[in-house]
Amino acid sequence: MGQQKTTVIGVEVEETQEKVDKKSPKIVKEFKKKTINVEVEKAVKKTEKKKKSAETISRKRTKFPRSKKYIATKEDIAKQIKSADLNSILTYLAKNVAKYETVELVINLTQKKGQDPVRKMVNLPAGLVKTPKIAICDDELLSRLEKNIIDFDILIASPKMMPKLAKFAKILGPKGLMPNPKSGTVAEKPEEAKKELMSGNIEIKQDKTNIIHLPVGKIDWGVEKISKNIEAVIKEIPTNRVVSIFISSSQYPSFKLK
Incomplete structure (x- = not known):
C-alpha cells in the first residue's frame, strides 16, 4: 500500500492506493477517480461556505457614532412625544x-x-411634493432616446408604441422609467393618463x-x-x-x- 499526492483545482488530494493486481488497470483508475471526486466535493463545499459567510458579513450595516446634537434631539423627542x-x-x-x-x-x-x-x-x-416632468412617447422622443437624451421623470406610452420602446428597455428599465400597465403609464389615451398623474x-x-x-x-x-x-x-x-x-x-x- 502506498500514497501519492495529486493537485486538483488548487487542492492537494492524497490518494491511497491499495494493493491491486497489476493486470487490473481499470480498478486502479476507478479507485483514483472516486477518491479525487470525494476530495474535490469537500473543497467546493468549503469554498461555498466561505462565500456565504462573506456575503452575510457584507449585508450587516455599519453603525457610526451619533453626534451630541443628534443625541440631545432624541432625548428631547422622548420627553415631548409621549404617544x-x-x-x-x-x-x-x-x-x-x-x-x-x-x-x-x-x-x-x-x-x-x-x-x-x-x-x-x-x-x-x-x-x-414635487411636480414630475411627464413625457408622452412619440417619434420625436424615440429619436432623443437614440442619442441617450433622457429629460423626463415619467414616461407614458400607448400600447402601439411599446414595441418601438422595447429596444430602449436596457436604458429605461434600470432607471425605473419603462412604461408599465401597473403604474398607469401604459394607456390607450396617454394625455388623460398624464392629467391623472399631474393631479396627485x-x-x-x-x-x-x-x-x-x-x-x-x-x-x-x-x-x-x-x-x-x-x-x-x-x-x-x-x-x-x-x-x-x-x-x-x-x-x-x-x-x-x-
Missing part, C-alpha cells in the same frame, strides 16, 4: 423643523419567496431592500394635509407585509409610527 401617533409626530415636526423641509414616509416590508413586490398607483389627496397620482414601489421611500409633504403644508397623504399611502399597503413605518425629515431623527 407615537401620527398627529403627535407631525405636530412636533411643525414646531421644531424648518418650514421648507420635506417629510418622508419610510415603510419596511417583508418579502417572502413567490410574493410580488409592492407596486401600485396611489392618489395623494393633498398633492405631490403617484407610483409607490418597494426597492431591492424591501423598503418604500416616499415624500409626502412639506412642513409648511400643515399637519392635516401631510396626515392625509400618509394615511392614503398606508391604506394601500397590505397590513400583513408591513414590518415597521417611520416618518422622517432631512435634518431630524426618524420617528417610528405605531
